[in-house]
Amino acid sequence: MDQSTQYNWATLGTGVIANELAQALAAQGRKLYSVANRTYEKGLAFAQKYGIEKVYKTIDEVFDDPEVDIIYISTPHNTHIEFLRKALSKGKHVLCEKSITLNSEELAEAIRLAEENHVILAEAMTIFHMPIYRRLSAIADSGKLGELKFIQMNFGSYKDYDMSNRFFSRSLAGGALLDIGVYAISFVRWFMRSKPNQLASQVRLAPSGVDEQAGILLSNGAGEMAAISLSLHAKQPKRGTVAYDKGYIEVYDYPRGQRAVITYTEDGHQEVIEDGKMADALAYEVADMERAVSGEENTMCLDYTQDVMAIMTELRREWGLVYPEEE
Incomplete structure (x- = not known):
């Protein structure tokens, strides 16, 4: 990956995984670009904790933000497909917490949207x-x-x-x-x-x-x-x-x-x-995702996810x- 490339990551969700993501970026001297959460107050508290400058009043704002490159979705399983539809349709690359969807039908829809919009879709499967x-x-x-x-x-x-x-x-x-x-x-x-x-x-x-x-x-x-x-x-x-x-x-x-x-x-x-x-x-997930987004190498194993x-x-x-x- 071109080291001069700096991708803007947004987190959708502020739970345990979102905290680990923020910490992984902090260890590299980086910050999340923005935070989206169902409860604005929780998003604000999360942003203050990690020095993140942008917090959205509503979740949908993250999908419309032209500065966002990659969205990490870490909300409950049953909300994933709704957010994947919106994110992928707006041309955002997405790393989604497992399980990426509820079933194969939802996953096939998400993959189709990713292909149509020429973006990377992947599941955050540590293995x-x-x-x-x-x-x-x-x-x-x-x-x-x-x-x-x-x-x-x-x-x-x-x-x-x-x-x-x-x-x-x-x-x-x-x-x-x-x-x-x-x-x-x-x-x-x-x-x-x-x-x-x-x-x-x-x-x-x-x-x-x-x-x-x-x-x-x-x-x-x-x-x-x-x-x-x-x-x-x-x-x-x-x-x-x-x-x-x-x-x-x-x-x-x-x-x-x-x-x-x-x-x-x-x-x-x-x-x-x-x-x-x-x-x-x-940190390994972030590095692999950024290599895939840059076009350098795609090791996100979406075929295994399917x-x-x-x-x-x-x-x-x-x-x-x-x-x-x-x-």
């Missing part, structure tokens, strides 16, 4: 941007681990069993799949040679009707398989294990992984791979889990 995963892919591609056979994924959080909490709220597109399952499936898709085309699952629904726990089996045409266990009400380690016939990779805290251990099957010796820093997750969304859409169809916006 696609943390340096450790590119290192691990290079090792796997070298053939030293042999053929991929099986991937085992765990992600369990313990959330208060409150059906009004966004994690369990159907009206806020809650549930384990869109909140944490998207990480596990993205991890699987990163390592698999092709999109899984067979799936089976079991689900436990919360009283609110969203998925609180699930077991998912995936396989593709190459015979590669994966098993995923998700829970919003039972803590599990965030662990991914990728098993090849000559060794296996273990990654802990995998959504923002920075360390992996490879165990070689023949003699049991281990190799530790470390790359990147968990704390710099947003594959993951297709799997989640099919799973929810089988579960009969429909959000209000989809009715």
Whole structure:
């Protein structure tokens, strides 16, 4: 990327991720250009915290601002498509928090709008941007681990069993799949040679009707398989294990992984791979997004995002889990 290029980032939302974005830019001696939020007072407080000069009175103003280059959307899942339509139609590049949309139909619409307006659309999926995963892919591609056979994924959080909490709220597109399952499936898709085309699952629904726990089996045409266990009400380690016939990779805290251990099957010796820093997750996303916008290199993995969304859409169809916006 041409270092003289300075892109103006706007945040739509002022939650945890927006704070991390502001901090990532601050670490580079930069600031967010502007802030949009449903509640103006919260936007104002966020701007004062980070020395941001422009705060919009209404959200729609961010889409009309000619000085805005890239919008980071970090509002609840079910609001994404509404904001994506407006941002992309106005020619803004968009990095959107996961899950990028509720379903494949919405994502296809957003991609069409991005193509029509010649802008970059991407999901802020850390797995696609943390340096450790590119290192691990290079090792796997070298053939030293042999053929991929099986991937085992765990992600369990313990959330208060409150059906009004966004994690369990159907009206806020809650549930384990869109909140944490998207990480596990993205991890699987990163390592698999092709999109899984067979799936089976079991689900436990919360009283609110969203998925609180699930077991998912995936396989593709190459015979590669994966098993995923998700829970919003039972803590599990965030662990991914990728098993090849000559060794296996273990990654802990995998959504923002920075360390992996490879165990070689023949003699049991281990190799530790470390790359990147968990704390710099947003900085990696920003750098990759700006390279894509500049035309230098597009590593935003939108094709993987589409594959993951297709799997989640099919799973929810089988579960009969429909959000209000989809009715």
